[in-house]
Every structure is written in C-alpha cells, then in structure tokens.
Amino acid sequence: MPDERGTDAADEDARLALAPAPDHAAGVPAVLSALRHADAEMGPLRSVRALARINQHDGFDCPGCAWPDPADPHHAEFCENGAKAVAEEATRRRADRDFFAAHTVEELTAQSDYWLGKRGRLTEPMLLDAGADRYRPVSWEDALGIVAEELCGLATPDEAVFYTSGRTSNEAAFLYQLFVRAFGTNNLPDCSNLCHESSGVALTETIGVGKGSVSLADVEGADLIFVVGQNPGTNHPRMLSALERAKRRGARIVAVNPLREAGLQRFKNPQRPLGALGRGTQLADVFLQIRLGGDLALFKALNRLLLDAERLAPGTVLDRAFLYERCEGLGPLTRELDALDWDDVDAATGLAREEIEATARLAAGAERIVVCWAMGLTQHRHSVPTIREVVNFLLLRGMIGRPGAGLCPVRGHSNVQGDRTMGIYEKPDAGFLARLGSEFGFAPPTHHGHDVVEAIRAMRDGRAHVFLAMGGNFLMAAPDTDATAAALRRQRLTVHVSTKLNRSHLVTGRRALILPTLGRTERDRQDSGEQFVTVEDSMSAVHSSRGRLVPASAHLRSEVAIVCGLAQRVLDGDARVRVDWPRLAGDYDRIRERIARVIPGFEDFNERVRRPGGFVLPHAPRDRRRFTTPSGRAQLTVNELEPLELPEGRLLLQTLRSHDQYNTTIYGLNDRYRGVTAGRRVVFVNAADLTALGLADGDVVDLVSEWRDGVERRAERFRAVAYDTPRGCAAAYYPETNPLVPLDSTAVGSNTPTSKSVVVRLVPRA
Numbered sequence: 001m002p003d004e005r006g007t008d009a010a011d012e013d014a015r016l017a018l019a020p021a022p023d024h025a026a027g028v029p030a031v032l033s034a035l036r037h038a039d040a041e042m043g044p045l046r047s048v049r050a051l052a053r054i055n056q057h058d059g060f061d062c063p064g065c066a067w068p069d070p071a072d073p074h075h076a077e078f079c080e081n082g083a084k085a086v087a088e089e090a091t092r093r094r095a096d097r098d099f100f101a102a103h104t105v106e107e108l109t110a111q112s113d114y115w116l117g118k119r120g121r122l123t124e125p126m127l128l129d130a131g132a133d134r135y136r137p138v139s140w141e142d143a144l145g146i147v148a149e150e151l152c153g154l155a156t157p158d159e160a161v162f163y164t165s166g167r168t169s170n171e172a173a174f175l176y177q178l179f180v181r182a183f184g185t186n187n188l189p190d191c192s193n194l195c196h197e198s199s200g201v202a203l204t205e206t207i208g209v210g211k212g213s214v215s216l217a218d219v220e221g222a223d224l225i226f227v228v229g230q231n232p233g234t235n236h237p238r239m240l241s242a243l244e245r246a247k248r249r250g251a252r253i254v255a256v257n258p259l260r261e262a263g264l265q266r267f268k269n270p271q272r273p274l275g276a277l278g279r280g281t282q283l284a285d286v287f288l289q290i291r292l293g294g295d296l297a298l299f300k301a302l303n304r305l306l307l308d309a310e311r312l313a314p315g316t317v318l319d320r321a322f323l324y325e326r327c328e329g330l331g332p333l334t335r336e337l338d339a340l341d342w343d344d345v346d347a348a349t350g351l352a353r354e355e356i357e358a359t360a361r362l363a364a365g366a367e368r369i370v371v372c373w374a375m376g377l378t379q380h381r382h383s384v385p386t387i388r389e390v391v392n393f394l395l396l397r398g399m400i401g402r403p404g405a406g407l408c409p410v411r412g413h414s415n416v417q418g419d420r421t422m423g424i425y426e427k428p429d430a431g432f433l434a435r436l437g438s439e440f441g442f443a444p445p446t447h448h449g450h451d452v453v454e455a456i457r458a459m460r461d462g463r464a465h466v467f468l469a470m471g472g473n474f475l476m477a478a479p480d481t482d483a484t485a486a487a488l489r490r491q492r493l494t495v496h497v498s499t500k501l502n503r504s505h506l507v508t509g510r511r512a513l514i515l516p517t518l519g520r521t522e523r524d525r526q527d528s529g530e531q532f533v534t535v536e537d538s539m540s541a542v543h544s545s546r547g548r549l550v551p552a553s554a555h556l557r558s559e560v561a562i563v564c565g566l567a568q569r570v571l572d573g574d575a576r577v578r579v580d581w582p583r584l585a586g587d588y589d590r591i592r593e594r595i596a597r598v599i600p601g602f603e604d605f606n607e608r609v610r611r612p613g614g615f616v617l618p619h620a621p622r623d624r625r626r627f628t629t630p631s632g633r634a635q636l637t638v639n640e641l642e643p644l645e646l647p648e649g650r651l652l653l654q655t656l657r658s659h660d661q662y663n664t665t666i667y668g669l670n671d672r673y674r675g676v677t678a679g680r681r682v683v684f685v686n687a688a689d690l691t692a693l694g695l696a697d698g699d700v701v702d703l704v705s706e707w708r709d710g711v712e713r714r715a716e717r718f719r720a721v722a723y724d725t726p727r728g729c730a731a732a733y734y735p736e737t738n739p740l741v742p743l744d745s746t747a748v749g750s751n752t753p754t755s756k757s758v759v760v761r762l763v764p765r766a
C-alpha cells in the first residue's frame with residue numbers, strides 16, 4: 001500500500017535547484033508567471049475572458065485570499081497568485097469518469113499532491129463503494145440518498161462532522177449551518193480553526209469583536225505600519241500595492257519576521273511601468289528578524305518602552321483620555337510591564353535591544369499605527385496572549401477607532417471571515433441561535449460542537465462516523481496527517497464537495513462520495529435565472545461575485561443547490577423547520593432576505609450588495625470607539641511570557657507556503673522568492689546551526705518532531721538549505737510537514753494547531 005501522504009511519488013525534486021533569494025517581489029517575472037499559468041491551464045481566449053473579470057464589480061471575486069478590493073478596481077485587479085488561483089479553477093483539464101475508471105485509489109494515492117491537483121475539474125458525482133478499488137459515477141439522487149441514509153442512521157446528530165473551507169460563499173454557508181443545526185448538531189469546524197481562530201478569540205476578549213478594525217484607506221493612510229508574522233508577497237500580494245501607496249504618503253514600515261521575505265523588502269509594481277522595470281519601492285524601513293514565537297516578548301518590550309517614554313514626557317505618548325474613558329486594566333498592565341525581564345526578551349526575540357528601542361521610538365512618535373498579521377502570530381501555543389499584547393500596544397496609543405489606525409488580521413481565504421459571520425462556528429452565541437430559531441421556527445442545538453482538532457479526535461475515537469466537507473482538502477490542511485488519516489478511515493462515509501481532485505478524496509471512510517460543485521468563476525443558473533453570491537473580505541466589506549465562465553460540466557451543482565438538495569433528503573420535510581429549500585435554491589435573493597433577518601448588519605442586503613463594491617459591515621470599535629465587551633470597555637490585558645526551552649540539538653520549525661502554492665493547492669514546484677526551483681522537500685536552516693548539528697548545506701535529512709506523547713512523527717527526505725533565519729529556527733513547506741504537527745499541540749484559548757512552532761531534530765539520511 002503506497003504511503004498515503006504521497007511521499008513515494010516519483011521524486012519531483014530530482015531537478016531541485018537553489019539560488020540566492022531575491023530582495024524584491026513582483027515585477028516582470030510575476031506578470032510572466034501569471035500569464036504562463038493562465039495559458040497553460042485555460043488557453044489564451046479563456047485566459048483573457050477570466051482575467052478581465054477578477055475582482056471587477058460585475059465580475060467574480062478572486063478565489064484566493066481575502067485582501068479587499070479598491071473602490072475603483074484597476075482593469076487588471078489581480079496579482080500573480082490570483083491569476084494562478086483562477087487558472088487552477090478555470091482549467092480545461094478534466095478528471096472525468098474515464099479518468100477514475102483508469103486509476104485505482106491506490107494508484108492515485110501514490111501520486112504527489114501537485115500531480116493530483118493537475119488532473120483538472122471534477123465533472124460528475126463519484127462514489128467509492130465499500131471494498132471497491134476505484135470511484136464510479138453515481139447520480140445526484142443516489143448520492144444524496146446515500147448521505148441521507150448514513151446521517152439518519154446515526155445514533156445522534158453529534159456523530160456527524162460538517163467541515164467548511166473558506167471558499168464557501170455566504171449564501172451556501174448560511175444554508176449549510178441552517179441545515180446542520182436543523183439536523184441537530186453544532187459540529188461545524190472550519191478552516192478558521194486552523195488559521196485566525198487565535199485572532200478571533202483575542203479580539204473578542206479585548207475589544208468585543210473578533211474582526212480587524214481597519215479599512216483599505218486606513219492602511220494606506222497610516223504613518224506607521226507593522227507587518228508581523230506575515231508574508232504578503234506570496235499570501236496577500238495586492239497588499240503590496242497598498243503598502244506602496246502608504247509609503248508614497250510618507251509611511252514607515254516595520255517588518256517582523258524570522259525570514260527576510262522578498263515581499264517585505266521591495267516591491268516592483270507591475271501595474272506601473274516604471275514600477276515593474278525600475279528598482280521598485282522599498283517597503284520595510286525596519287526589519288526585525290525575530291525568532292519564531294518571539295512576538296509576545298517583542299510587543300511587551302515595546303509597550304514597556306512606551307510607558308517609559310510617557311514617564312519621561314507625560315501626555316506625549318499614551319492617549320490618556322482614550323485610556324481613561326474607553327479602556328480598563330492599565331494599572332495591572334503597568335505593573336506587569338515594569339517587572340519585565342529584559343533577559344527573557346533578548347532570549348525570546350533574538351533581537352538587539354537597540355532595534356527594539358528604535359522601533360519603540362517610531363511607535364511613540366507615530367500618529368496613525370496599523371498592525372497587520374497572519375499565521376506567524378496565530379499558530380503558536382501563546383498566540384492568544386501575543387495578539388492581546390498587540391491590542392495593548394494599539395490601545396496605549398489610542399490607535400483603535402481612529403482613521404489610519406487599527407488592527408489588521410489578514411485572512412488567507414477569500415470568504416473565511418464571511419463563513420464565520422454566516423454562523424459557521426462550533427461555539428455559536430445564544431443571540432444568533434435565538435434569531436435563527438425564531439426565523440425558521442425550530443430550536444437550534446445550544447451545546448458546543450467540535451472544532452477541527454476536536455473533530456479529528458472524535459472521528460479517531462469512534463465518537464463520530466460521518467464526515468462531510470464543503471470544499472477544502474481536510475486531510476492535508478489538518479495537523480498530524482497520519483492521525484487525521486486514521487480518523488477519516490474510521491468513518492462510515494466521507495463526503496467532499498469539491499471542484500478538483502485532492503488527497504482527501506483518497507483517504508476515505510468505508511464509503512466515499514465526491515460531489516462536484518461550480519467554481520467561483522462559473523455561471524450559476526437557477527430557476528429564477530443567473531445568480532450571484534456574496535463574500536466578506538478581511539476588512540468586513542461584503543460584495544457580490546458573479547461567475548462569468550461556462551461551467552466545466554453540465555453535471556455540476558452550485559454549493560447552494562447541493563446543500564438544499566441534501567437538506568431536503570435528510571430533513572425530509574421535517575415540520576419542525578420552516579424552510580422551503582427549493583425556493584431558496586431557485587433564487588438567492590430569497591436566501592439573502594433570510595440572512596438580513598438573522599444576522600445584524602445585513603439590513604437591505606439585496607439592495608446594498610448590488611451597489612458597486614457592496615457595503616461594509618458595522619464594527620463598533622472602528623466606527624464609534626464603542627467596545628462590546630462585558631464591561632463596555634476595551635480590555636488592557638496582562639500576558640505572561642513563557643520562555644520556550646529548546647532542547648540541545650533541536651530546532652523550532654515553522655511550516656509555510658511556497659510562492660507557487662495556495663493553502664494545500666500546489667500550483668507549481670518553484671518558490672521564486674526564496675530561490676527554490678523544481679522542488680519542495682527543502683528545509684531552511686541557519687548555516688551555523690547546520691554546522692553545529694554536523695550537517696552541511698545540501699545534506700538530505702528526515703525531520704522528526706518531538707512531543708510529550710512519545711509518538712515519532714517523521715517527514716522524510718528534505719534537502720537542508722543554509723538560509724538567512726535566526727539561530728534555532730527552521731522552515732519548510734506544508735502540507736509535506738503537517739505530519740510533524742502533533743494533534744494535541746495547540747494554542748491555548750483557540751485550539752489552533754501550533755504549525756509555526758514544532759520542535760524537530762534533523763536526522764541525516766544514509
């Protein structure tokens with residue numbers, strides 16, 4: 001039986017080549033790469049049609065990240081990776097019934113994730129019968145019947161898990177959670193559990209809202225921008241244009257990252273001829289090349305220095321009026337910071353004191369500060385306290401609810417924030433459940449459900465028997481791949497609503513179904529005519545997305561149609577729930593009318609979302625400096641520093657994306673911004689650490705992670721690459737390194753896997 005991770009796949013790294021990493025992002029190479037991918041997948045004509053519609057008011061939302069669109073989009077309002085995301089979805093390749101007839105599941109399992117992703121679009125529902133060696137076509141009726149049979153055969157609804165990936169539209173997400181709650185459970189894990197859950201928890205606790213508090217105009221209007229634990233050049237590339245505009249207005253940028261990412265140094269803007277061909281725009285003015293997990297110590301140190309500066313020049317640094325009128329907790333915080341141990345700061349950050357002091361002086365003198373962050377802050381054991389300390393940093397200076405200032409967690413998936421707003425959450429609040437229940441005439445379950453890690457445990461331990469995923473690649477996105485695979489294999493049925501083939505389709509329950517859905521780029525015709533869906537970006541802007549391309553197959557169904565079809569079969573006209581599923585599936589305006597009555601901020605939804613650019617949801621701290629915390633005040637918090645002791649001969653590994661990757665989708669085998677060509681099994685390590693470990697640049701090693709359960713988690717055959725990162729830190733791509741992340745190693749308070757801090761040893765291969 002081939003290794004289900006696809007590690008045995010034909011050595012795609014045979015032609016691996018390494019070169020010095022560039023010090024800039026984008027430019028002509030980005031344009032050429034985007035066009036090459038588009039032409040290879042879509043051909044010239046479909047490429048022009050598709051690329052002309054990305055992020056346009058009458059077009060479709062990029063299925064990539066959740067960076068907002070400007071009010072007046074450029075005619076080419078997309079980045080290199082946005083073009084790749086569209087090309088992957090709008091590809092001419094097809095994984096149809098002939099393809100599945102020609103390949104057993106075992107043969108497909110032996111292939112790499114890159115190879116699987118390049119098989120093309122799914123064309124019709126496919127079933128893997130119990131004991132069968134390959135998928136076969138099945139009718140939609142029979143497929144939905146099988147799901148209904150298994151779900152209705154469960155002892156309790158809590159024996160089912162309903163996962164959501166962040167590509168799911170608002171309309172589909174709202175109906176999905178309605179169906180799942182009408183079925184009787186809150187088992188609604190989603191990809192947010194794996195990424196920004198720590199942000200949501202920390203922000204809800206401190207300001208009362210689990211979302212960022214800035215607009216695009218705020219980022220461009222700031223005079224000091226922190227980019228922390230984020231690699232925008234690859235993961236949110238259009239953010240570079242916003243940073244460039246801010247720089248042109250005189251802003252300073254502080255980058256905080258263990259890797260000197262090209263997209264944090266200089267930007268060659270392809271939308272400006274001189275930008276693409278010239279030296280480009282310098283971005284980071286200060287680059288704090290911090291140790292992994294050192295951000296809590298850094299922000300505590302900055303906050304201490306702000307207090308010190310205030311003491312030297314009272315009234316010039318802290319926003320005392322804001323602190324006294326709108327916040328609480330300054331006393332305990334001051335005492336905590338006054339007791340700060342600078343040795344702990346030095347050890348945790350690896351930064352020189354002068355660097356931190358210079359940064360604090362910048363912060364003390366700035367008028368409008370924005371802090372942007374991503375996974376580098378959210379996937380550590382102490383991520384929630386770290387983000388709370390970032391909030392302290394901005395509250396001390398009164399930088400919330402002020403133009404040009406605020407909190408900016410940058411979401412990695414196009415509608416991950418929207419899905420949560422629609423109710424995709426395993427811990428729904430009572431108010432939401434009450435409104436949902438009164439709107440649809442039933443009593444939704446109130447007990448909390450499983451998040452991703454808990455769902456894997458429940459499936460592993462036999463407490464869940466049916467797994468259904470709305471999009472995504474659960475197996476490869478989740479931590480502890482072998483444990484997750486074993487959990488999925490224990491299911492009676494695994495179901496994936498997908499656009500393309502991925503490894504989660506190959507590691508299955510006793511029976512498995514693949515339900516092919518329309519892509520974001522494709523026309524969606526229903527009874528009342530052509531439909532559009534809506535999404536919400538990182539800055540709470542809700543806008544429409546209208547598919548424009550001919551669907552890849554006549555057998556595809558929209559996410560909304562699949563959910564409605566399923567609900568009808570499973571709930572079978574359950575009189576308790578007043579939902580006319582066919583009517584909702586036939587006209588999405590009807591869905592939006594119901595959303596408007598259940599979710600605050602969506603009043604007149606249908607009218608407002610038809611305006612160019614849509615509308616922005618309310619955010620009390622941003623709009624009125626009003627904090628919806630229990631006390632009605634913003635919370636300054638005390639966050640204890642827990643120094644991390646790295647055992648001798650061990651490194652702290654962060655998992656990350658290459659530039660030719662989006663989440664678990666592998667677009668290509670290059671990572672242009674880190675000098676890697678034609679390969680993925682590389683581990684970036686500080687040269688002095690390699691020497692100390694008795695290794696040399698280019699040695700082939702296995703990565704072995706260590707965790708208190710004593711289980712040996714191994715990822716094989718990585719090329720050690722001497723790279724510019726602090727001592728003790730290492731980096732390698734996921735999903736290849738997700739097997740190393742222990743299931744039980746999660747962030748305190750958010751249960752997010754600690755994918756940015758995995759203790760590993762490097763074992764030379766003979």
Ligand code: SF4
Pocket residue numbers: 062063064065066067077078079080081082083085235236237238239
């Ligand atoms: S920045 Fe993100 S949303 Fe925008 S085009 Fe690029 S990948 Fe798509």
